Amino acid sequence: MSDSKLKVAVVGCGMIANSAHIPAWQTQKDVEITGVMDAMRDRAESTACKHGIAGVYDDVDRMLKELSPDVVSICTPAGFHKDQVIAALRSGAHVFCEKPLTISSVDAEEIFRVAEESKRQILVGQSMRFYNQISAAKEFVTDGQLGDMYCADVARLRRRGIPTYGTFHIKELSGGGVLYDLGVHMLDTVLWLMGNPRVVAVSGTTYAKIGTRNEGLITSSKESGAFAGGASNKSYDGNKFDVEDFAAAFLRLENGATINLKVCWAANIPDSAGGIMIMGTEGGLSFDPRVLDLRLIRNMGRYQVDVTPKIMPPEPDHPFYAHWNEVAHFIRVIKGEEEVCVKKEEVLNVIRSLEAIYRSAEEGCEVRIS
Ligand SMILES: NC(=O)c1ccc[n+]([C@@H]2O[C@H](COP(=O)([O-])OP(=O)(O)OC[C@H]3O[C@@H](n4cnc5c(N)ncnc54)[C@H](O)[C@@H]3O)[C@@H](O)[C@H]2O)c1
Numbered sequence: 286m287s288d289s290k291l292k293v294a295v296v297g298c299g300m301i302a303n304s305a306h307i308p309a310w311q312t313q314k315d316v317e318i319t320g321v322m323d324a325m326r327d328r329a330e331s332t333a334c335k336h337g338i339a340g341v342y343d344d345v346d347r348m349l350k351e352l353s354p355d356v357v358s359i360c361t362p363a364g365f366h367k368d369q370v371i372a373a374l375r376s377g378a379h380v381f382c383e384k385p386l387t388i389s390s391v392d393a394e395e396i397f398r399v400a401e402e403s404k405r406q407i408l409v410g411q412s413m414r415f416y417n418q419i420s421a422a423k424e425f426v427t428d429g430q431l432g433d434m435y436c437a438d439v440a441r442l443r444r445r446g447i448p449t450y451g452t453f454h455i456k457e458l459s460g461g462g463v464l465y466d467l468g469v470h471m472l473d474t475v476l477w478l479m480g481n482p483r484v485v486a487v488s489g490t491t492y493a494k495i496g497t498r499n500e501g502l503i504t505s506s507k508e509s510g511a512f513a514g515g516a517s518n519k520s521y522d523g524n525k526f527d528v529e530d531f532a533a534a535f536l537r538l539e540n541g542a543t544i545n546l547k548v549c550w551a552a553n554i555p556d557s558a559g560g561i562m563i564m565g566t567e568g569g570l571s572f573d574p575r576v577l578d579l580r581l582i583r584n585m586g587r588y589q590v591d592v593t594p595k596i597m598p599p600e601p602d603h604p605f606y607a608h609w610n611e612v613a614h615f616i617r618v619i620k621g622e623e624e625v626c627v628k629k630e631e632v633l634n635v636i637r638s639l640e641a642i643y644r645s646a647e648e649g650c651e652v653r654i655s
Contacts, residue, residue, distance in 0.1 A: 291316045291616065294354035294378070296345055296369050297361035298323040298332035299451060299516040301383055305412075305605035306358045307336050309612040312601075316616070322348045324361075328516055345369055349376040356619065359383060362451065362458045363465055367392040370407070374399050379406040379619050381612070385469045388460025390636045397629045408615045409627045413470045414477055415607035415614070417596045418579040422561075422570055425581055426478050431565030439475045440547040440559025441467040441574070446508040447496050447530060447550040450515020454496055454526040462528025463550040464491070464639050472536075473627075473635045475544060475561055478570070481631050482538040488651040489534035489642030495551035496530035499523040509550075512604040534642045546642075 293310050295302050298321050310316050320340025323329040333341045342348035349357070349372060357373035359366055359382040367387045373380045380400075386409045387393045400407045413419055425431065452458040453466055476482070499522070506514045530551045536544040547559065558575030569582035581592040599606035617623045637654050645652040 289315060291356060291619070292352065292354045293318045293356045293358060294320045294322070294340070294348055294352055295358045295360060296322050296373070297359065298328040299360060300511045302358070302360035303332055303335070303516065304511075304513050305608035306360055306381070307332070309605075309608040310358065311336065312609065313612060313616060319354060320348050320352045345372055349373060349378070354378050356381060356615070362453070363388050363460045364458045367396060370396050371399050374403045374405045374407070377403070377405070379615070381408045381410065381615050383410040384412070384473075385460070385465050385636065385639075386632055387636065388465065390633055390640055393633055393636050406615070406618050406625055408611065408618065408625055409632050410611060411470065411473045411627050412605070412607040412611055413474045414626060415610035416577070417599055418572055418577055419474060419478075421594055421596055422478055422572060422579055425570065426480070430568045430581060430583070431563060431570060432567030434479045434563050434565040435542045436564045437475050437479065437542070437544045438562040439471045439544060441471050442547065442549040442554060442557050442559040443508060443551065444554055444556050445502055445504045445551050446510065447521075448509040448511065448515070449521035450506055450509070450511050450517050454528055456527045459528065461639070461643065462493070462496070463530055463548045464532045464642060466550070468532060468546065468548040468639060469635060471548060471561070472544075472546060472638060473631065475563065476634060477631060478561075478563060479538070479542060481634060482540045482542060484536050484634055484638040484641070484654055485539050486537040486651055486653045487534055487638055487641035487645050489532060489645040491529035491643065491646040492531040493526065493529050494531065496526040496528070497523050532642060532646070534645070536638060
C-alpha cells in the first residue's frame with residue numbers, strides 16, 4: 286500500500302456495509318480499506334474474508350488507535366452513531382455516517398461541534414440525494430423551473446417491508462422506527478429540493494399496528510430494502526417491536542410552505558411506493574421511486590406539458606449505486622475540491638422535525654419548533 290492511498294475503516298459489518306459501503310469504497314482509485322469492526326466478531330471476520338480486508342476488530346477504539354484511518358464509515362444502528370462518530374473524529378478521521386446521523390438533535394449538534402473542533406469532514410449518508418433523478422430534480426429547482434415552491438406531498442409506503450433482518454424494530458438500538466428509516470430520507474430529500482426552509486411547526490401521528498404481530502407472511506428481504514439479504518440469520522420476533530410502523534405528519538415551513546409526509550413499513554394497502562410531489566408557481570415536480578420516474582409539470586404556451594427528462598442509467602447498475610456517488614463526492618470533499626452536500630443546518634432541520642413528529646404524536650397536538 287502506498288502512503289498516498291486513503292485508508293478507510295468500517296464500523297458495523299451488516300447489510301449496508303457489505304452491500305454498499307465496502308464495495309463503493311473498493312471501486313475508488315487510491316483507496317484501501319484497512320480494517321473492519323463489528324460488535325459481533327464473527328461478522329467482522331466474515332466481512333473481512335469476503336472483501337479481502339486485513340484488519341479485523343471487535344473494538345472501535347482499538348481499531349482507530351492501531352490503524353489511524355483517514356476515513357471511517359459508520360454502518361451501525363443509529364443508537365450507536367454518536368459515540369462512534371465522535372471517537373472517529375477525535376482520532377483524526379473524516380466520517381461518512383449512515384443515516385440517521387443520530388437519534389436526537391442535541392447529539393447531532395455535539396457531533397458537528399466536535400467535527401468543527403477537529404477540523405474533520407462529516408458526510409451524513411442521505412443517499413437518496415445521490416439518485417440520478419433527484420440530482421436532476423435539484424438542477425431543475427436551482428434553474429428556477431418550479432418558481433416559488435409552496436406545497437409538497439411526500440410518501441414512502443410499503444405493504445409489508447419491515448426490515449426484519451436487523452434491529453430496526455428495537456427503539457433502544459435504532460431510536461425509532463419507520464420515521465428514522467424511511468422518514469429521514471424522504472424529509473431530507475424534499476427539504477433539500479425546496480431549499481431547506483426551516484420547519485417551524487409539526488402535527489404528527491405514529492402507529493404500530495402491524496409490526497407487533499408475528500404474521501408469518503411470505504415476504505422477501507428486498508421488500509424491506511435489503512436487496513442482497515441481511516447479515517442476521519435470527520428470525521424476526523414481533524414481540525420485540527417497540528417502534529412505529531406508520532407515521533403521518535403535516536409540517537409548516539418558515540416561508541409559509543407546507544409538507545405532507547407519510548411513511549410506512551407495513552399497512553393493508555395496495556403495493557405502492559408513494560413518491561414526491563412538489564408544487565411551485567411555475568412548475569411542479571413528481572418522482573416515483575419505484576419506477577424511478579421523474580416528471581416536470583409545466584405549461585408551454587397554451588398547452589400543459591409533462592417533461593420526462595432522459596436520465597442515464599446508473600453506474601454501477603446496483604440497487605445501492607447512490608452510495609458509489611456518495612463515496613466519490615466525499616473523496617472530493619476531503620481533497621477540498623467541493624463542499625459537503627449534506628450541511629449541518631439541513632441535518633438539524635430534519636432531526637428536529639422528526640423529534641417534533643414524535644412529540645406531537647405523544648401530546649396529540651401541533652408542536653412548534655423554536
Ligand atoms: N442509506 C440507505 O439506503 C440505508 C439502507 C439500509 C440501512 N441504512 C443505515 O445503515 C445503518 C446500519 O443498517 P444495516 O441495514 O446495515 O443494519 P444491520 O443490522 O444489517 O447491520 C448493523 C451491524 O452493526 C453491528 N453492530 C451493532 N451494534 C454495534 C456496535 N455497538 N458496534 C459495532 N457494531 C455494531 C451489528 O452486529 C450488525 O452487523 C443504519 O443506520 C441504517 O439506518 C441505510
